[in-house]
Amino acid sequence: MSKTRFATVEAVREACRTLPDGDEHATEVVRARQRILTKPPGSLGRLEELAAWLACWQGREMPVLERVEVLIFAGNHGVVARGVSPYPPEVTTQMVANFTTGGAAINQLAKVAGAKLRVIPLSLETPTCDLVEAPAMEEAEFLAAIDTGFAAVAPGTDLLALGEMGIGNTTAAAAVAAALFGGGGQRWAGRGTGLDDVGLSRKQAVIDAALARHKDVLLDPLQVAMALGGRELAAIMGAVLAARLHRTPVLLDGFVSTAAAAPLARIAPRALDHARIAHCSAETGHRALATALGQQPLLDLGMRLGEASGAAVAIPVLHAAIACHAGMATFAAAGVRDRD
Numbered sequence: 643m644s645k646t647r648f649a650t651v652e653a654v655r656e657a658c659r660t661l662p663d664g665d666e667h668a669t670e671v672v673r674a675r676q677r678i679l680t681k682p683p684g685s686l687g688r689l690e691e692l693a694a695w696l697a698c699w700q701g702r703e704m705p706v707l708e709r710v711e712v713l714i715f716a717g718n719h720g721v722v723a724r725g726v727s728p729y730p731p732e733v734t735t736q737m738v739a740n741f742t743t744g745g746a747a748i749n750q751l752a753k754v755a756g757a758k759l760r761v762i763p764l765s766l767e768t769p770t771c772d773l774v775e776a777p778a779m780e781e782a783e784f785l786a787a788i789d790t791g792f793a794a795v796a797p798g799t800d801l802l803a804l805g806e807m808g809i810g811n812t813t814a815a816a817a818v819a820a821a822l823f824g825g826g827g828q829r830w831a832g833r834g835t836g837l838d839d840v841g842l843s844r845k846q847a848v849i850d851a852a853l854a855r856h857k858d859v860l861l862d863p864l865q866v867a868m869a870l871g872g873r874e875l876a877a878i879m880g881a882v883l884a885a886r887l888h889r890t891p892v893l894l895d896g897f898v899s900t901a902a903a904a905p906l907a908r909i910a911p912r913a914l915d916h917a918r919i920a921h922c923s924a925e926t927g928h929r930a931l932a933t934a935l936g937q938q939p940l941l942d943l944g945m946r947l948g949e950a951s952g953a954a955v956a957i958p959v960l961h962a963a964i965a966c967h968a969g970m971a972t973f974a975a976a977g978v979r980d981r982d
Contacts, residue, residue, distance in 0.1 A: 662696035717874035719810035791880030803948020815901035832926030863905035896923030921952030
């Protein structure tokens with residue numbers, strides 16, 4: 643028996659083609675209520691759309707946020723040896739320890755959001771292969787990482803926020819974005835954790851070399867994720883798939899998390915309907931990636947930390963959407979005259 647849910651890459655591809663839809667009836671009930679609340683139509687902007695989106699994927703006419711979870715997946719990357727980050731790979735392990743002891747930004751933000759935080763490291767002692775020299779992962783480890791992410795999602799979760807930690811993973815994410823949507827390192831590579839100009843040029847060249855090395859698989863989104871991505875990216879992909887099957891709405895964090903989920907949308911255009919991009923990262927390429935996926939991030943605060951920090955900041959926005967939807971009076975109940 644296979645140790646992974648998906649025995650082959652083709653099984654993952656097939657799962658993307660048979661994804662369940664949300665509850666359109668719940669969506670319509672929310673929209674109908676929005677029309678009779680004591681406010682001009684559409685005056686709460688995206689809060690109204692978010693209430694309907696949550697209802698759609700929770701399958702509830704009155705959505706709730708009682709079981710909210712933040713998942714961070716952590717992985718290391720062999721490409722770091724090429725000088726694409728000013729930090730060494732051991733920082734990944736050190737930051738995982740920091741998450742565990744409550745000392746990171748995400749710990750504070752998860753508390754503010756009322757969310758449970760879990761951190762899942764993936765073979766940190768064994769970085770992926772250098773993606774310029776070989777595929778980042780062989781099929782078995784790629785599938786195992788997807789399975790780890792898939793298994794981490796608990797049925798009945800009201801909202802899932804997904805983030806990552808991994809020195810060098812903006813290089814992997816930029817390579818994946820370039821392979822999926824065109825352009826090279828100059829279009830997609832950013833400064834990550836603080837590269838100077840020389841380091842940025844080096845990172846761009848590494849991405850271009852990786853794209854050339856794997857040119858034969860660039861038309862296959864899953865092969866792209868396996869050749870150019872990382873374990874934590876694959877785990878995010880698995881979590882997004884599981885959330886869809888459980889009909890759990892998802893907040894994606896920044897550039898890396900969005901790139902991790904993007905291959906699913908290249909296989910099935912509506913594969914990310916249950917997901918929203920929480921914020922627009924300051925990392926180069928994230929705004930273009932969101933646009934390519936047909937999404938407008940909820941927030942734009944100039945953040946580029948990763949570790950699900952932007953997703954956690956967006957959770958209170960969803961609380962606000964539900965509070966207004968559930969708590970506001972209707973025109974009739976409040977005795978307020980509706981428009982003619």
